[in-house]
Amino acid sequence: xxxxxxxxxxxxxxxxxxxxxxxxxFLSGMFGVGGGFLITPLLIFYNIPPAIAVxxxxxxxxxxxxxxxxxxxKRGTLDFKLGTVLLLGGIVGSSLGxxxxxxxxxxxxxDLFVSLLYVALLGTVGGLMLVESVQAMRRAAGGNAASxxxxxxxxxxxxxxxKMRFRASKLFVSIIPVLGIGAIIGFLASxxGVGGGFxxxxxxxxxxxxxxxxxxxxxxxxIVFVAAYTTIVHSTANQSVDVVLAFLLMIGGVAGxxxxxxxxxxxxxxxxxxxxxxxxVAVALRLAFDLFVRPASVYSLTSLxxx
Amino acid sequence: MLAGRAALSLLFLLVxxxxxxxxxxxxxxxxxxxxxxxxxxxxxxxxxxxLTIFGALDNADPLIARxxxxxxxVVLEGPARPVVVRKKTRxxxxxxxxxxxxxxxxxxxxxxxxxxxxQDITNQQSYRRLALGADYVTVSPLDREGNRATIEEFxxxxxxxxxxxxxYSERIGGVQFLSQSLFRATVHLAPNVPVxxxxxxxxxxxxxxxxxxxxxxxxxxxxxxxxxxYRWAQDHGFFYGLFAVALAFVTGWLGRIIFRKD
Numbered sequence: 001x002x003x004x005x006x007x008x009x010x011x012x013x014x015x016x017x018x019x020x021x022x023x024x025x026f027l028s029g030m031f032g033v034g035g036g037f038l039i040t041p042l043l044i045f046y047n048i049p050p051a052i053a054v055x056x057x058x059x060x061x062x063x064x065x066x067x068x069x070x071x072x073x074k075r076g077t078l079d080f081k082l083g084t085v086l087l088l089g090g091i092v093g094s095s096l097g098x099x100x101x102x103x104x105x106x107x108x109x110x111d112l113f114v115s116l117l118y119v120a121l122l123g124t125v126g127g128l129m130l131v132e133s134v135q136a137m138r139r140a141a142g143g144n145a146a147s148x149x150x151x152x153x154x155x156x157x158x159x160x161x162x163k164m165r166f167r168a169s170k171l172f173v174s175i176i177p178v179l180g181i182g183a184i185i186g187f188l189a190s191x192x193g194v195g196g197g198f199x200x201x202x203x204x205x206x207x208x209x210x211x212x213x214x215x216x217x218x219x220x221x222x223i224v225f226v227a228a229y230t231t232i233v234h235s236t237a238n239q240s241v242d243v244v245l246a247f248l249l250m251i252g253g254v255a256g257x258x259x260x261x262x263x264x265x266x267x268x269x270x271x272x273x274x275x276x277x278x279x280x281v282a283v284a285l286r287l288a289f290d291l292f293v294r295p296a297s298v299y300s301l302t303s304l305x306x307x
Numbered sequence: 308m309l310a311g312r313a314a315l316s317l318l319f320l321l322v323x324x325x326x327x328x329x330x331x332x333x334x335x336x337x338x339x340x341x342x343x344x345x346x347x348x349x350x351x352x353x354x355x356x357x358l359t360i361f362g363a364l365d366n367a368d369p370l371i372a373r374x375x376x377x378x379x380x381v382v383l384e385g386p387a388r389p390v391v392v393r394k395k396t397r398x399x400x401x402x403x404x405x406x407x408x409x410x411x412x413x414x415x416x417x418x419x420x421x422x423x424x425x426q427d428i429t430n431q432q433s434y435r436r437l438a439l440g441a442d443y444v445t446v447s448p449l450d451r452e453g454n455r456a457t458i459e460e461f462x463x464x465x466x467x468x469x470x471x472x473x474x475y476s477e478r479i480g481g482v483q484f485l486s487q488s489l490f491r492a493t494v495h496l497a498p499n500v501p502v503x504x505x506x507x508x509x510x511x512x513x514x515x516x517x518x519x520x521x522x523x524x525x526x527x528x529x530x531x532x533x534x535x536x537y538r539w540a541q542d543h544g545f546f547y548g549l550f551a552v553a554l555a556f557v558t559g560w561l562g563r564i565i566f567r568k569d
Contacts, residue, residue, distance in 0.1 A: 002354035002498070006533040007540055011354045011498035059551050066559035108393050108404045228552040235548030239540045243551050244351075250555060254562025291401045297471065298395040298402070299464035303388055303415075 007242035008052045014248060016046070021060070021252020028064055028253070029260025030267075031276040032216060034195030034223055036061040037122060039249060040114075041283055048245070050111050054101070055234035055241045056249070057193030061227040063250040064257060065195055069224050072217025079168035079214045083221040085175055086200075089182025090189070090226035097190030098233045105238075108302065112291075117192055119288045125198050126280030133273035140270060169210045169218075177207060182222065190230045195223035198280065337365040338511045338521045340381070340492075345523075347496075348530040355498040358383065358525075362509050364488045371513060372487045378421070378428040378512040379482045380439065381492035383525070385416030385474070386503030389449075392461045392468070408461035409449040415501035416474040417441050418494040420481025429515045437517060439510060441466055441475040473497040502527050 028035030043053035160174035185196035340362035469475040
């Protein structure tokens with residue numbers, strides 16, 4: 001079943017896109033991630049121009065994160081103050097990212113930069129998670145419960161100035177690293193079309209020592225708004241959001257996420273993390289393969305923007 | 308013997324006459340083409356199409372027509388836009404875009420239909436002179452003073468990539484004579500056909516010699532809904548973005564309500 005995408009200006013198979021959305025939604029529901037890191041590369045493999053894949057991916061992340069954010073809001077496992085400071089950083093990072101994005105596109109190095117970022121980040125995060133979850137599984141087998149938060153332990157981050165108190169997180173930290181983490185996530189969101197949860201969650205836990213019960217909610221809160229902001233900025237600056245494409249992905253994604261969440265409940269935490277790590281590493285390897293293996297044609301065409 | 312010489316001299320007499328007749332044909336062949344519509348709308352279920360163009364060859368010589376020595380080439384040429392061709396080379400083991408060449412006025416699409424294989428109709432010189440065919444259509448590099456070999460390499464790559472994506476296509480036998488003077492041409496519209504003003508051109512050849520061409524315009528547009536979305540995104544990017552975000556909010560929220568079991 002073909003459908004014509006008005007912004008991408010091409011005809012695609014509607015069922016493929018719905019299935020793609022559902023598969024990614026299932027995985028994101030299962031692992032509690034936004035799924036942007038899967039959607040954007042999949043769209044690029046499906047020949048959607050990278051610029052449109054990234055901007056539309058950001059739009060899809062809004063839909064897939066909002067329901068999780070709402071759930072955490074109702075349960076009260078969300079630190080608004082921390083989320084807002086992260087968001088401020090995120091907006092700065094995202095604006096910078098959209099500017100860098102346009103710049104890279106005009107010199108023809110956007111695809112390379114996006115691929116390199118994906119390979120480096122997903123490879124590192126996936127690798128670390130894999131090691132951590134395997135260790136946790138060993139410990140669980142040995143009978144000791146794994147604990148991520150080690151209270152009372154402080155690092156150099158807690159000695160920075162401009163401290164602020166975040167009650168819901170029981171934290172008293174400098175806002176510099178908070179803004180910094182937010183900005184990095186915002187930058188990645190606008191260049192890679194991801195929510196950035198896979199970086200934010202470990203950063204909040206390991207660097208800021210945010211309690212795990214508010215981490216996911218706060219991260220989702222920031223992601224929803226940074227992804228929304230990124231969508232609007234891409235749409236204003238590059239006109240690269242394809243709403244028809246995004247809507248198809250959202251429908252598939254929202255439906256898939258509910259089933260994924262139920263499947264996820266049957267697995268243990270460290271098993272889930274190990275599976276997610278494998279998935280992340282697989283995406284990184286697939287992208288690395290394209291970078292290092294001789295392409296079918298060394299030539300490519302781009303139409304000049306603004307013509 | 309005598310009769311033979313007479314015939315020979317008659318032949319000598321006839322040759323210049325025939326040549327003259329060809330030069331100043333009082334009734335030169337003319338070609339006409341007609342499109343059933345001057346605009347095509349791309350609707351949401353568009354996945355490529357065939358476009359049929361009818362045409363007539365006026366004042367055709369019946370003898371030549373019967374011998375099948377009239378050939379017709381019909382081209383549907385898309386709007387011209389600038390294109391950058393990039394080349395990847397291996398840097399530190401990775402394939403990275405390192406060289407590029409910009410071309411002005413590259414037809415975004417080029418569909419050709421012919422009565423016979425291109426090389427059987429006329430020679431390369433004629434095609435080059437007429438800039439006819441996917442291999443000869445004019446693409447002009449922005450930097451004319453550049454290295455000739457490089458420009459040729461990138462020009463070839465441009466045509467090759469266009470063919471690979473199906474935007475430059477050729478259909479041998481796509482033009483058929485329905486009668487001595489009436490013909491029908493079928494050209495392909497790729498699923499990713501560019502929107503804009505396309506030009507249909509028909510060329511007639513007699514014994515491999517180009518005689519005449521004619522053209523007609525065709526607008527390929529997005530249909531109402533697709534066009535409205537596209538225009539909205541172009542003209543009001545900010546509000547379009549707001550709408551996209553609102554749609555995402557509503558979809559995510561509705562999904563939660565519909566699928567929630569707890």
